[in-house]
Amino acid sequence: MDISLSAVLSQAMLGLNNGAFYALLSLGLAVIFGMLNVVNFSHGAFYMLGAFGALIGFDYLGHWLGDEGLRMNFWVALLVIPLLVGLVGVAIERTLLSRLYQVDHLYGLLLTFGLALILEGLFTNYFNVSGEPYNGKPPILEGALNLGFMFFPKYRLFSIVLSLLVCFGVWWLVERTRLGAYLRAGTENPDVARAFGIDVPLLRTLTYFLGVALAGLAGVVAAPIYAVSPTMGADLIIIVFAVVVIGGMGSIMGAIVTGLGLGLLEGVVKVFYPPLANTVIFIVMALVLLWRPAGLFGKEA
Structure with a gap:
């Protein structure tokens, strides 16, 4: 089989693009598990909510408000939609998840799995x-750049960066700042953290929000690349869980490195076999x- 270096x-570049999404999604999953010990099976549903938030803001918001000229452009959506999705997460954490921190992890998994099914069902109906x-997609990110071996879409390059x-x-925030130290202290030893006056419930809520x-x-970020559908999160969540398991449950650096590496591996394997x-991960x-x-970056029990 004659395979060129350019192929x-x-x-590899396309795989790196997928790997960037794996890393970003796995990062959120690793933060929640590492800080809260919650296996957040609804993570794919929140990913879907973000994509639909961008779609609704651009295509439906003006119609609902009676002015077709009112549209949430991509740059506004990039700032506003994650905050809105995070607030939905805060409501769920305060009303439901906060009651399960002292019981077996299985209950949190079952709850978040049920939430994922509910959200997917609601959007499937509409x-x-x-x-x-x-x-x-912003006009400035239209077109492609000549990388020498291929013309690579500008938007995909933007999504990688x-x-x-x-x-x-996020790694720097959690590992190198005072807030990150409070977050780790509040989850690793909440009793001691409370003795020092740290608001542990607030830190848990902030962690889930993040x-x-x-x-x-x-x-x-995925909305301009992939079709926005109610099942887009369910299609990806199994791969994301695999990435987190390989990198080490709760390891932030493990999620980043493993996500990028597996995306690259997946892309290169497509050339040879x-x-x-679809199964190499x-x-x-x-x-x-x-x-x-x-896992590669996880701590042995």
Whole structure:
């Protein structure tokens, strides 16, 4: 089989784009599990909410308000929608999840799985299951750049750069700032944190807000690339869980590095043996768990 270097590099770039989404979604999942010990199975639903928030703001908002000229452009959606999705997460955390912190993790998983089904069902009733295109991509990000070995869409390059900036920004926030130290203290040893006057319930709420907002941000960024549909989160959440398990449950750096690496691997495998591309992530997960059950960056129990 004659495979050119340009074909490998082209697929690697496309894989890196997918890997950026894996990293961004896995990051939110890792933050929630690492800080709250909650297996957030509704993470894909919040990703879907972010994409639909962008779609509704651009295509439906003006119609609902009686003025077709009123549209939420992409840059506004990039700032506003993750905050709104995060607030939905805050309401869920305060009213439901906060009651389950002292019981087995299975209850949190079942609750979030049920929430995912409810949200998916609600949007399925009002939107096309096959998906709708988002037409609000900024004109400045239209077209493609000549990378020498391929013409790469400007928007995909933007999504890669933005995802990397957000991922490492969150890592810096959690690992290198005073707020991050409070977050870690409030979840690792809440009794001691309370003794020092730290508001532990507030920190837990902020942590869930951050993780859910990251999922909403990923949805907004994904909207111009993928069809916006009620099942888009369910289609991706299994892969994202695999990424988190490989990187180490709760490891922020593990989620970032593993997401990017597996996206690259998936892209390159498509060149050499396309049927393997859909399963290579799960093969890697099985091998990693056999060698290191805690994951590549996880801490052994």
